[in-house]
Amino acid sequence: MSKTMRRYQAALYAGLALVLVLWATTTARFDGFSWSQVLPNILGILRGIFLGTDWAYAAEGTVKLLQTMEMAVLGTLIAAVLALPFAFLASRNVAARFAGVGRFLLNVIRTVPEIILAIIFIKGVGPGAMAGVLAMGIHSIGLMGKLYADAVEAIDKGPIEAIQACGGNRLQQIWYGMIPQVLPEFASFVLYRFEINARAAVVLGVVGAAGIGTPLLFAILSGEWGRVGIILLLIVVAVSLIDLGSGKLRKKLV
Protein backbone atom coordinates (compact mmCIF):
# COMPACT_ATOMS: atom_id res chain seq x y z
CA MET A 1 0.00 0.00 0.00
CA SER A 2 1.39 3.37 -0.95
CA LYS A 3 1.92 6.09 1.55
CA THR A 4 -0.81 8.35 0.18
CA MET A 5 -3.28 5.47 0.27
CA ARG A 6 -2.41 4.86 3.87
CA ARG A 7 -2.90 8.56 4.61
CA TYR A 8 -6.34 8.46 3.02
CA GLN A 9 -7.25 5.40 5.01
CA ALA A 10 -6.11 6.98 8.27
CA ALA A 11 -8.12 10.10 7.44
CA LEU A 12 -11.15 7.94 6.70
CA TYR A 13 -10.96 6.15 10.04
CA ALA A 14 -10.36 9.42 11.89
CA GLY A 15 -13.37 10.95 10.12
CA LEU A 16 -15.50 7.94 11.01
CA ALA A 17 -14.48 8.16 14.66
CA LEU A 18 -15.24 11.89 14.66
CA VAL A 19 -18.70 11.31 13.17
CA LEU A 20 -19.44 8.67 15.82
CA VAL A 21 -18.36 10.95 18.66
CA LEU A 22 -20.30 13.90 17.22
CA TRP A 23 -23.41 11.75 16.81
CA ALA A 24 -23.15 10.45 20.36
CA THR A 25 -22.53 13.82 22.00
CA THR A 26 -25.09 15.82 20.06
CA THR A 27 -27.95 13.33 20.37
CA ALA A 28 -27.46 12.58 24.07
CA ARG A 29 -30.22 14.04 26.21
CA PHE A 30 -30.07 14.21 29.96
CA ASP A 31 -33.63 14.74 31.09
CA GLY A 32 -34.23 16.17 34.52
CA PHE A 33 -30.59 16.96 35.18
CA SER A 34 -29.91 20.03 37.25
CA TRP A 35 -26.75 21.03 39.06
CA SER A 36 -28.72 22.40 42.02
CA GLN A 37 -30.05 18.92 42.64
CA VAL A 38 -27.01 16.84 41.76
CA LEU A 39 -24.28 18.84 43.44
CA PRO A 40 -25.51 18.46 47.05
CA ASN A 41 -26.10 14.78 46.25
CA ILE A 42 -22.49 14.31 45.16
CA LEU A 43 -21.16 16.22 48.15
CA GLY A 44 -23.27 14.13 50.51
CA ILE A 45 -22.04 10.90 48.94
CA LEU A 46 -18.39 11.95 49.06
CA ARG A 47 -18.75 13.11 52.67
CA GLY A 48 -20.39 9.81 53.62
CA ILE A 49 -17.83 7.64 51.84
CA PHE A 50 -14.67 9.43 52.94
CA LEU A 51 -15.55 11.14 56.23
CA GLY A 52 -18.46 9.21 57.67
CA THR A 53 -17.04 5.76 57.04
CA ASP A 54 -19.05 3.21 59.02
CA TRP A 55 -16.18 1.44 60.79
CA ALA A 56 -18.59 -0.60 62.91
CA TYR A 57 -19.51 -2.59 59.80
CA ALA A 58 -15.90 -3.62 59.15
CA ALA A 59 -16.16 -7.00 60.93
CA GLU A 60 -19.39 -8.10 59.27
CA GLY A 61 -18.18 -6.71 55.96
CA THR A 62 -15.00 -8.77 56.18
CA VAL A 63 -17.05 -11.94 56.62
CA LYS A 64 -19.14 -11.02 53.57
CA LEU A 65 -15.99 -10.20 51.63
CA LEU A 66 -14.58 -13.60 52.55
CA GLN A 67 -17.74 -15.16 51.09
CA THR A 68 -17.23 -13.23 47.88
CA MET A 69 -13.63 -14.40 47.60
CA GLU A 70 -14.65 -17.98 48.33
CA MET A 71 -17.16 -17.72 45.52
CA ALA A 72 -14.38 -16.52 43.25
CA VAL A 73 -12.12 -19.41 44.34
CA LEU A 74 -14.83 -22.00 43.68
CA GLY A 75 -15.85 -20.46 40.36
CA THR A 76 -12.25 -20.34 39.19
CA LEU A 77 -11.67 -23.91 40.35
CA ILE A 78 -14.71 -25.26 38.51
CA ALA A 79 -13.67 -23.43 35.35
CA ALA A 80 -10.04 -24.57 35.71
CA VAL A 81 -11.18 -28.20 35.66
CA LEU A 82 -14.03 -27.88 33.15
CA ALA A 83 -11.84 -25.92 30.71
CA LEU A 84 -9.36 -28.81 30.34
CA PRO A 85 -11.39 -30.99 27.95
CA PHE A 86 -12.44 -27.92 25.96
CA ALA A 87 -8.82 -26.81 25.72
CA PHE A 88 -7.60 -30.14 24.40
CA LEU A 89 -10.49 -30.20 21.97
CA ALA A 90 -9.54 -26.71 20.79
CA SER A 91 -5.80 -27.25 20.28
CA ARG A 92 -4.67 -28.28 16.85
CA ASN A 93 -1.95 -30.67 17.98
CA VAL A 94 -4.35 -32.77 20.05
CA ALA A 95 -7.74 -32.61 18.36
CA ALA A 96 -6.39 -32.16 14.81
CA ARG A 97 -9.37 -31.56 12.51
CA PHE A 98 -11.84 -30.94 15.32
CA ALA A 99 -9.92 -28.00 16.77
CA GLY A 100 -12.21 -25.56 14.93
CA VAL A 101 -15.21 -27.00 16.75
CA GLY A 102 -13.48 -26.52 20.12
CA ARG A 103 -12.52 -22.93 19.34
CA PHE A 104 -16.06 -22.18 18.26
CA LEU A 105 -17.49 -23.68 21.46
CA LEU A 106 -15.10 -21.60 23.58
CA ASN A 107 -16.10 -18.44 21.71
CA VAL A 108 -19.78 -19.18 22.24
CA ILE A 109 -19.23 -19.70 25.99
CA ARG A 110 -17.23 -16.50 26.27
CA THR A 111 -19.91 -14.38 24.59
CA VAL A 112 -22.56 -14.87 27.28
CA PRO A 113 -21.88 -12.26 30.00
CA GLU A 114 -21.53 -13.54 33.56
CA ILE A 115 -24.41 -11.37 34.72
CA ILE A 116 -26.81 -13.00 32.26
CA LEU A 117 -25.67 -16.45 33.40
CA ALA A 118 -26.06 -15.37 37.01
CA ILE A 119 -29.62 -14.15 36.36
CA ILE A 120 -30.54 -17.49 34.80
CA PHE A 121 -28.92 -19.46 37.62
CA ILE A 122 -30.55 -17.28 40.26
CA LYS A 123 -33.93 -18.17 38.74
CA GLY A 124 -32.87 -21.82 38.82
CA VAL A 125 -31.08 -22.49 42.08
CA GLY A 126 -32.33 -19.40 43.88
CA PRO A 127 -30.35 -16.35 45.00
CA GLY A 128 -27.17 -17.30 46.82
CA ALA A 129 -23.56 -18.32 46.45
CA MET A 130 -24.35 -21.30 44.23
CA ALA A 131 -25.73 -19.15 41.41
CA GLY A 132 -22.65 -16.92 41.47
CA VAL A 133 -20.24 -19.85 41.53
CA LEU A 134 -21.98 -21.51 38.60
CA ALA A 135 -22.08 -18.29 36.57
CA MET A 136 -18.36 -17.66 37.07
CA GLY A 137 -17.49 -21.33 36.61
CA ILE A 138 -19.18 -21.51 33.23
CA HIS A 139 -18.26 -18.07 31.90
CA SER A 140 -14.57 -18.47 32.82
CA ILE A 141 -14.30 -21.65 30.74
CA GLY A 142 -14.28 -19.49 27.60
CA LEU A 143 -11.15 -17.46 28.29
CA MET A 144 -9.31 -20.17 30.24
CA GLY A 145 -9.95 -22.78 27.58
CA LYS A 146 -8.56 -20.43 24.96
CA LEU A 147 -5.44 -19.62 27.00
CA TYR A 148 -4.95 -23.33 27.83
CA ALA A 149 -5.29 -24.25 24.16
CA ASP A 150 -2.74 -21.63 23.11
CA ALA A 151 -0.30 -23.03 25.68
CA VAL A 152 -0.90 -26.61 24.53
CA GLU A 153 -0.30 -25.62 20.92
CA ALA A 154 3.02 -23.99 21.79
CA ILE A 155 4.63 -26.97 23.56
CA ASP A 156 7.81 -28.79 22.67
CA LYS A 157 7.01 -31.96 20.70
CA GLY A 158 10.14 -33.83 21.85
CA PRO A 159 8.83 -35.54 25.01
CA ILE A 160 5.61 -36.64 23.29
CA GLU A 161 7.50 -38.17 20.39
CA ALA A 162 9.82 -39.91 22.84
CA ILE A 163 6.85 -41.50 24.62
CA GLN A 164 5.32 -42.41 21.28
CA ALA A 165 8.61 -44.06 20.27
CA CYS A 166 8.55 -46.14 23.47
CA GLY A 167 5.05 -47.30 22.61
CA GLY A 168 3.02 -45.01 24.86
CA ASN A 169 -0.63 -44.56 23.90
CA ARG A 170 -2.39 -41.23 23.30
CA LEU A 171 -3.42 -40.76 26.94
CA GLN A 172 0.09 -41.54 28.21
CA GLN A 173 1.52 -39.07 25.70
CA ILE A 174 -0.76 -36.34 27.03
CA TRP A 175 -0.30 -37.24 30.71
CA TYR A 176 3.49 -37.67 30.77
CA GLY A 177 4.61 -35.65 27.74
CA MET A 178 2.25 -32.70 27.68
CA ILE A 179 0.85 -32.02 31.17
CA PRO A 180 4.24 -31.48 32.90
CA GLN A 181 5.13 -28.95 30.22
CA VAL A 182 1.95 -26.89 30.42
CA LEU A 183 1.18 -27.16 34.14
CA PRO A 184 3.06 -24.01 35.25
CA GLU A 185 1.41 -21.99 32.50
CA PHE A 186 -2.00 -23.44 33.36
CA ALA A 187 -1.47 -22.46 37.00
CA SER A 188 -0.56 -18.96 35.90
CA PHE A 189 -3.77 -18.68 33.84
CA VAL A 190 -5.81 -19.93 36.79
CA LEU A 191 -4.31 -17.22 39.00
CA TYR A 192 -4.97 -14.59 36.31
CA ARG A 193 -8.57 -15.68 36.01
CA PHE A 194 -8.90 -15.61 39.80
CA GLU A 195 -7.89 -11.93 39.72
CA ILE A 196 -10.68 -11.25 37.23
CA ASN A 197 -13.20 -13.38 39.13
CA ALA A 198 -12.44 -11.61 42.42
CA ARG A 199 -13.84 -8.45 40.82
CA ALA A 200 -16.65 -10.28 39.05
CA ALA A 201 -17.80 -11.94 42.28
CA VAL A 202 -18.49 -8.50 43.78
CA VAL A 203 -20.64 -7.60 40.79
CA LEU A 204 -22.50 -10.92 40.94
CA GLY A 205 -23.34 -10.12 44.54
CA VAL A 206 -24.95 -6.89 43.36
CA VAL A 207 -27.11 -8.88 40.93
CA GLY A 208 -28.30 -11.29 43.63
CA ALA A 209 -25.63 -13.88 44.41
CA ALA A 210 -24.19 -13.94 47.93
CA GLY A 211 -21.23 -11.97 49.25
CA ILE A 212 -20.31 -8.33 49.73
CA GLY A 213 -22.21 -7.15 46.64
CA THR A 214 -25.61 -7.62 48.26
CA PRO A 215 -25.08 -5.38 51.34
CA LEU A 216 -23.32 -2.92 49.02
CA LEU A 217 -26.39 -2.66 46.80
CA PHE A 218 -28.69 -2.27 49.83
CA ALA A 219 -26.45 0.44 51.27
CA ILE A 220 -26.46 2.33 47.96
CA LEU A 221 -30.23 2.02 47.55
CA SER A 222 -30.92 3.21 51.10
CA GLY A 223 -28.33 5.99 50.87
CA GLU A 224 -26.13 4.77 53.73
CA TRP A 225 -22.97 6.20 52.20
CA GLY A 226 -20.86 5.55 55.29
CA ARG A 227 -21.48 1.84 54.85
CA VAL A 228 -20.77 2.12 51.12
CA GLY A 229 -17.47 3.74 52.09
CA ILE A 230 -16.31 0.90 54.32
CA ILE A 231 -17.42 -1.75 51.81
CA LEU A 232 -15.58 0.03 49.00
CA LEU A 233 -12.49 0.25 51.18
CA LEU A 234 -12.67 -3.49 51.88
CA ILE A 235 -13.09 -4.28 48.18
CA VAL A 236 -10.20 -2.02 47.14
CA VAL A 237 -7.87 -3.51 49.77
CA ALA A 238 -8.83 -7.12 48.98
CA VAL A 239 -8.58 -6.75 45.21
CA SER A 240 -5.26 -4.88 45.46
CA LEU A 241 -3.83 -7.59 47.73
CA ILE A 242 -5.02 -10.34 45.40
CA ASP A 243 -3.54 -8.55 42.38
CA LEU A 244 -0.24 -8.07 44.17
CA GLY A 245 0.01 -11.62 45.50
CA SER A 246 -1.09 -13.33 42.32
CA GLY A 247 1.19 -11.11 40.21
CA LYS A 248 4.19 -12.15 42.32
CA LEU A 249 3.21 -15.83 42.16
CA ARG A 250 2.71 -15.68 38.41
CA LYS A 251 6.15 -14.16 37.91
CA LYS A 252 7.62 -17.09 39.84
CA LEU A 253 5.63 -19.65 37.86
CA VAL A 254 6.42 -18.65 34.31
Add this chain to the structure above:
Amino acid sequence: MSSEKKRAKGFFSRRPALWVTALLLLLYIVPSAHLKIGPGEFLNGENWRQMADLVYRLGPFERINTCKNANLVWGETDPEGPWSGKLDPVKVAAVCEREETLYWFRPDFLKAQVAYVGNIKAPLLDTFRMAIIGTFIGSLLAVPAALYSSQNLARKRWVYLTARTVMNLIRTVPDLVLAAILVGAFGTGALPGIIALSIFSFAIVAKLLSESIESIDPGPIEAIQATGGSWWQQIAFGVWPQILPNFMGYVLYVLEVNVRSSTVLGYVGAGGIGLELQTNLNLGRFREVGVVIVVMLVIVVAMDWVSNKLRERLV
Protein backbone atom coordinates in the same frame (compact mmCIF):
# COMPACT_ATOMS: atom_id res chain seq x y z
CA MET B 1 20.29 -26.10 54.58
CA SER B 2 20.61 -26.37 50.84
CA SER B 3 20.54 -30.15 50.87
CA GLU B 4 17.46 -30.06 53.07
CA LYS B 5 15.81 -27.67 50.67
CA LYS B 6 16.67 -29.93 47.77
CA ARG B 7 15.21 -32.93 49.55
CA ALA B 8 12.06 -30.99 50.34
CA LYS B 9 11.75 -30.00 46.70
CA GLY B 10 12.25 -33.59 45.67
CA PHE B 11 9.54 -34.61 48.08
CA PHE B 12 7.04 -32.35 46.32
CA SER B 13 8.20 -32.94 42.78
CA ARG B 14 8.18 -36.71 43.13
CA ARG B 15 4.40 -36.85 43.02
CA PRO B 16 3.23 -33.62 41.33
CA ALA B 17 -0.18 -35.03 40.42
CA LEU B 18 -0.84 -35.94 44.05
CA TRP B 19 0.08 -32.50 45.35
CA VAL B 20 -1.87 -30.66 42.71
CA THR B 21 -4.92 -32.81 43.43
CA ALA B 22 -4.55 -32.25 47.17
CA LEU B 23 -4.32 -28.49 46.68
CA LEU B 24 -7.35 -28.43 44.38
CA LEU B 25 -9.36 -30.54 46.85
CA LEU B 26 -8.44 -28.21 49.69
CA LEU B 27 -9.41 -25.18 47.62
CA TYR B 28 -12.72 -26.86 46.87
CA ILE B 29 -13.61 -28.23 50.30
CA VAL B 30 -12.84 -25.22 52.49
CA PRO B 31 -14.85 -22.55 50.61
CA SER B 32 -17.74 -24.85 49.74
CA ALA B 33 -18.03 -25.97 53.37
CA HIS B 34 -18.03 -22.35 54.50
CA LEU B 35 -20.54 -21.23 51.89
CA LYS B 36 -22.63 -24.35 52.57
CA ILE B 37 -22.94 -25.33 48.94
CA GLY B 38 -22.38 -28.92 48.00
CA PRO B 39 -22.77 -31.04 44.91
CA GLY B 40 -26.26 -31.93 46.14
CA GLU B 41 -27.62 -28.58 45.05
CA PHE B 42 -25.99 -28.98 41.68
CA LEU B 43 -27.41 -32.46 41.18
CA ASN B 44 -30.89 -31.41 42.33
CA GLY B 45 -33.20 -32.16 39.42
CA GLU B 46 -35.73 -29.54 40.52
CA ASN B 47 -33.12 -26.81 40.02
CA TRP B 48 -32.37 -27.95 36.51
CA ARG B 49 -36.07 -28.22 35.72
CA GLN B 50 -36.57 -24.62 36.86
CA MET B 51 -33.62 -23.44 34.77
CA ALA B 52 -34.85 -25.31 31.70
CA ASP B 53 -38.28 -23.81 32.29
CA LEU B 54 -36.78 -20.31 32.35
CA VAL B 55 -34.74 -20.90 29.21
CA TYR B 56 -37.88 -22.13 27.47
CA ARG B 57 -39.81 -19.09 28.54
CA LEU B 58 -37.06 -16.84 27.16
CA GLY B 59 -37.62 -18.27 23.70
CA PRO B 60 -40.51 -18.26 21.22
CA PHE B 61 -42.36 -21.05 23.00
CA GLU B 62 -45.78 -21.51 24.44
CA ARG B 63 -46.39 -23.44 27.61
CA ILE B 64 -49.41 -25.72 28.00
CA ASN B 65 -50.34 -27.53 31.19
CA THR B 66 -52.11 -30.81 30.53
CA CYS B 67 -53.20 -33.81 32.52
CA LYS B 68 -50.86 -36.71 32.07
CA ASN B 69 -53.34 -39.16 33.58
CA ALA B 70 -56.29 -37.85 31.56
CA ASN B 71 -57.80 -41.29 30.89
CA LEU B 72 -57.80 -42.07 34.57
CA VAL B 73 -59.69 -38.85 35.26
CA TRP B 74 -62.41 -39.65 32.76
CA GLY B 75 -62.85 -43.13 34.07
CA GLU B 76 -62.86 -42.32 37.74
CA THR B 77 -65.05 -39.24 37.78
CA ASP B 78 -67.85 -40.74 35.78
CA PRO B 79 -68.82 -44.38 35.98
CA GLU B 80 -70.81 -44.09 32.76
CA GLY B 81 -67.66 -43.35 30.79
CA PRO B 82 -66.15 -40.30 29.22
CA TRP B 83 -68.92 -39.90 26.67
CA SER B 84 -71.72 -39.42 29.17
CA GLY B 85 -71.17 -35.67 29.14
CA LYS B 86 -71.34 -35.51 32.92
CA LEU B 87 -68.08 -34.28 34.36
CA ASP B 88 -67.43 -32.75 37.73
CA PRO B 89 -64.66 -30.12 37.29
CA VAL B 90 -63.84 -30.15 41.00
CA LYS B 91 -63.27 -33.88 40.93
CA VAL B 92 -61.24 -33.61 37.75
CA ALA B 93 -58.95 -31.07 39.36
CA ALA B 94 -58.62 -33.25 42.44
CA VAL B 95 -57.73 -36.37 40.47
CA CYS B 96 -55.46 -34.66 37.99
CA GLU B 97 -52.39 -34.56 40.19
CA ARG B 98 -49.76 -35.31 37.63
CA GLU B 99 -49.67 -32.22 35.52
CA GLU B 100 -47.41 -32.25 32.54
CA THR B 101 -45.94 -29.15 31.01
CA LEU B 102 -45.60 -29.10 27.25
CA TYR B 103 -43.64 -26.57 25.28
CA TRP B 104 -44.58 -25.66 21.75
CA PHE B 105 -42.82 -23.49 19.25
CA ARG B 106 -45.05 -20.62 18.23
CA PRO B 107 -44.11 -18.69 15.07
CA ASP B 108 -46.33 -15.76 16.03
CA PHE B 109 -44.41 -15.42 19.29
CA LEU B 110 -41.25 -15.06 17.22
CA LYS B 111 -42.98 -12.29 15.28
CA ALA B 112 -43.83 -10.51 18.53
CA GLN B 113 -40.24 -10.83 19.66
CA VAL B 114 -38.87 -9.36 16.45
CA ALA B 115 -41.36 -6.50 16.83
CA TYR B 116 -40.07 -5.91 20.36
CA VAL B 117 -36.56 -5.20 19.02
CA GLY B 118 -38.08 -2.12 17.35
CA ASN B 119 -39.50 -1.03 20.73
CA ILE B 120 -36.10 -1.01 22.43
CA LYS B 121 -34.40 1.06 19.74
CA ALA B 122 -33.99 4.07 22.04
CA PRO B 123 -32.20 2.24 24.92
CA LEU B 124 -30.14 0.39 22.31
CA LEU B 125 -28.88 3.67 20.87
CA ASP B 126 -28.33 4.89 24.44
CA THR B 127 -26.06 1.90 25.03
CA PHE B 128 -23.82 2.78 22.10
CA ARG B 129 -23.92 6.46 23.02
CA MET B 130 -22.74 5.70 26.54
CA ALA B 131 -19.91 3.51 25.29
CA ILE B 132 -18.71 6.03 22.68
CA ILE B 133 -18.84 9.11 24.91
CA GLY B 134 -17.29 7.21 27.82
CA THR B 135 -14.43 5.97 25.65
CA PHE B 136 -13.92 9.43 24.13
CA ILE B 137 -13.79 11.37 27.40
CA GLY B 138 -11.80 8.71 29.21
CA SER B 139 -9.09 8.32 26.57
CA LEU B 140 -8.82 12.06 26.04
CA LEU B 141 -8.18 12.66 29.74
CA ALA B 142 -5.87 9.65 29.88
CA VAL B 143 -3.24 11.21 27.60
CA PRO B 144 -2.02 13.95 29.98
CA ALA B 145 -2.42 11.59 32.93
CA ALA B 146 -0.24 8.99 31.22
CA LEU B 147 2.44 11.61 30.54
CA TYR B 148 2.51 12.52 34.22
CA SER B 149 2.48 8.94 35.43
CA SER B 150 5.31 7.49 33.36
CA GLN B 151 8.66 7.26 35.07
CA ASN B 152 10.81 8.60 32.25
CA LEU B 153 8.77 11.76 31.64
CA ALA B 154 7.42 12.76 35.05
CA ARG B 155 9.35 15.69 36.41
CA LYS B 156 8.43 15.11 40.00
CA ARG B 157 8.54 11.72 41.68
CA TRP B 158 5.57 12.29 44.00
CA VAL B 159 3.35 13.23 41.03
CA TYR B 160 4.27 9.97 39.34
CA LEU B 161 3.64 7.94 42.48
CA THR B 162 0.26 9.53 43.28
CA ALA B 163 -0.95 9.22 39.68
CA ARG B 164 0.01 5.54 39.61
CA THR B 165 -1.66 4.78 42.93
CA VAL B 166 -4.88 6.59 42.06
CA MET B 167 -5.19 4.78 38.75
CA ASN B 168 -4.54 1.41 40.35
CA LEU B 169 -7.17 2.11 43.01
CA ILE B 170 -9.78 3.16 40.45
CA ARG B 171 -9.28 -0.06 38.54
CA THR B 172 -9.99 -2.19 41.61
CA VAL B 173 -13.60 -0.96 41.82
CA PRO B 174 -15.81 -2.95 39.41
CA ASP B 175 -17.52 -0.73 36.83
CA LEU B 176 -21.00 -1.92 37.79
CA VAL B 177 -20.40 -0.88 41.42
CA LEU B 178 -19.12 2.50 40.27
CA ALA B 179 -22.20 2.92 38.09
CA ALA B 180 -24.51 1.98 40.98
CA ILE B 181 -22.95 4.66 43.20
CA LEU B 182 -23.16 7.26 40.41
CA VAL B 183 -26.83 6.39 39.89
CA GLY B 184 -27.27 7.38 43.53
CA ALA B 185 -25.68 10.73 42.76
CA PHE B 186 -27.14 11.58 39.34
CA GLY B 187 -30.33 9.57 39.29
CA THR B 188 -31.22 6.93 36.68
CA GLY B 189 -30.33 7.61 33.07
CA ALA B 190 -27.42 7.56 30.66
CA LEU B 191 -25.38 10.21 32.52
CA PRO B 192 -24.13 8.03 35.42
CA GLY B 193 -23.29 5.33 32.89
CA ILE B 194 -21.26 7.76 30.81
CA ILE B 195 -19.38 9.01 33.86
CA ALA B 196 -18.68 5.49 35.15
CA LEU B 197 -17.38 4.38 31.76
CA SER B 198 -15.30 7.57 31.43
CA ILE B 199 -13.63 6.99 34.79
CA PHE B 200 -12.99 3.37 33.97
CA SER B 201 -11.62 3.98 30.46
CA PHE B 202 -9.47 6.77 31.86
CA ALA B 203 -7.84 4.41 34.35
CA ILE B 204 -7.26 1.62 31.83
CA VAL B 205 -5.94 3.77 28.97
CA ALA B 206 -3.74 5.86 31.27
CA LYS B 207 -2.18 2.74 32.77
CA LEU B 208 -1.55 0.99 29.44
CA LEU B 209 -0.33 4.20 27.79
CA SER B 210 2.07 5.05 30.60
CA GLU B 211 3.52 1.55 30.33
CA SER B 212 4.17 2.01 26.62
CA ILE B 213 5.63 5.48 27.20
CA GLU B 214 8.09 3.93 29.61
CA SER B 215 9.29 1.53 26.93
CA ILE B 216 9.81 4.06 24.12
CA ASP B 217 13.12 4.82 22.44
CA PRO B 218 14.72 7.78 24.29
CA GLY B 219 16.74 8.78 21.19
CA PRO B 220 14.30 11.29 19.63
CA ILE B 221 13.64 12.94 23.02
CA GLU B 222 17.35 13.39 23.67
CA ALA B 223 17.83 14.79 20.17
CA ILE B 224 15.12 17.40 20.73
CA GLN B 225 16.52 18.13 24.19
CA ALA B 226 20.01 18.61 22.68
CA THR B 227 18.71 21.16 20.17
CA GLY B 228 17.05 23.12 22.97
CA GLY B 229 13.45 21.90 22.67
CA SER B 230 11.10 22.49 25.59
CA TRP B 231 9.35 19.70 27.54
CA TRP B 232 6.20 20.16 25.46
CA GLN B 233 8.19 19.99 22.22
CA GLN B 234 9.83 16.80 23.44
CA ILE B 235 6.40 15.31 24.06
CA ALA B 236 4.86 16.50 20.80
CA PHE B 237 7.71 15.49 18.49
CA GLY B 238 9.64 12.87 20.47
CA VAL B 239 7.01 10.89 22.38
CA TRP B 240 3.65 11.32 20.66
CA PRO B 241 4.62 9.85 17.24
CA GLN B 242 6.05 6.80 18.99
CA ILE B 243 2.98 6.01 21.11
CA LEU B 244 0.23 6.95 18.63
CA PRO B 245 -0.27 3.40 17.21
CA ASN B 246 -0.32 1.96 20.73
CA PHE B 247 -2.78 4.63 21.84
CA MET B 248 -5.16 3.81 19.00
CA GLY B 249 -4.99 0.12 19.87
CA TYR B 250 -5.83 0.87 23.51
CA VAL B 251 -8.75 3.11 22.57
CA LEU B 252 -10.14 0.32 20.41
CA TYR B 253 -9.71 -2.17 23.23
CA VAL B 254 -11.43 0.13 25.71
CA LEU B 255 -14.27 0.77 23.27
CA GLU B 256 -14.77 -2.97 23.04
CA VAL B 257 -14.79 -3.35 26.83
CA ASN B 258 -17.14 -0.37 27.17
CA VAL B 259 -19.66 -1.66 24.65
CA ARG B 260 -19.70 -4.94 26.56
CA SER B 261 -20.22 -3.34 29.94
CA SER B 262 -22.61 -0.64 28.73
CA THR B 263 -25.07 -3.40 27.83
CA VAL B 264 -25.27 -4.51 31.48
CA LEU B 265 -24.71 -1.17 33.26
CA GLY B 266 -28.41 -0.41 32.91
CA TYR B 267 -29.10 -3.26 35.30
CA VAL B 268 -28.24 -0.92 38.18
CA GLY B 269 -30.12 1.98 36.58
CA ALA B 270 -27.47 3.56 34.41
CA GLY B 271 -29.41 3.69 31.15
CA GLY B 272 -29.13 1.56 28.05
CA ILE B 273 -30.44 -1.85 27.23
CA GLY B 274 -29.60 -3.27 30.67
CA LEU B 275 -32.37 -1.15 32.17
CA GLU B 276 -34.81 -2.89 29.84
CA LEU B 277 -33.44 -6.25 31.01
CA GLN B 278 -33.97 -5.40 34.64
CA THR B 279 -37.50 -3.98 34.19
CA ASN B 280 -38.68 -6.97 32.18
CA LEU B 281 -37.10 -9.39 34.62
CA ASN B 282 -38.81 -7.76 37.59
CA LEU B 283 -42.16 -7.77 35.80
CA GLY B 284 -41.70 -11.41 34.83
CA ARG B 285 -41.91 -10.67 31.10
CA PHE B 286 -39.51 -13.42 30.13
CA ARG B 287 -40.14 -13.29 26.40
CA GLU B 288 -38.87 -9.71 26.39
CA VAL B 289 -35.96 -10.70 28.63
CA GLY B 290 -35.02 -13.31 26.04
CA VAL B 291 -35.06 -10.70 23.27
CA VAL B 292 -32.85 -8.35 25.29
CA ILE B 293 -30.35 -11.14 25.99
CA VAL B 294 -30.18 -12.07 22.31
CA VAL B 295 -29.67 -8.41 21.36
CA MET B 296 -26.86 -8.16 23.95
CA LEU B 297 -25.15 -11.24 22.54
CA VAL B 298 -25.44 -9.88 18.99
CA ILE B 299 -23.87 -6.60 20.11
CA VAL B 300 -20.96 -8.38 21.82
CA VAL B 301 -20.28 -10.65 18.85
CA ALA B 302 -20.52 -7.78 16.36
CA MET B 303 -18.20 -5.62 18.44
CA ASP B 304 -15.68 -8.46 18.68
CA TRP B 305 -15.75 -8.86 14.93
CA VAL B 306 -15.43 -5.14 14.16
CA SER B 307 -12.57 -4.58 16.59
CA ASN B 308 -10.72 -7.66 15.31
CA LYS B 309 -10.98 -6.34 11.74
CA LEU B 310 -9.85 -2.87 12.80
CA ARG B 311 -6.96 -4.26 14.85
CA GLU B 312 -5.71 -6.21 11.83
CA ARG B 313 -5.66 -2.93 9.91
CA LEU B 314 -3.90 -1.08 12.72
CA VAL B 315 -1.04 -3.49 13.27
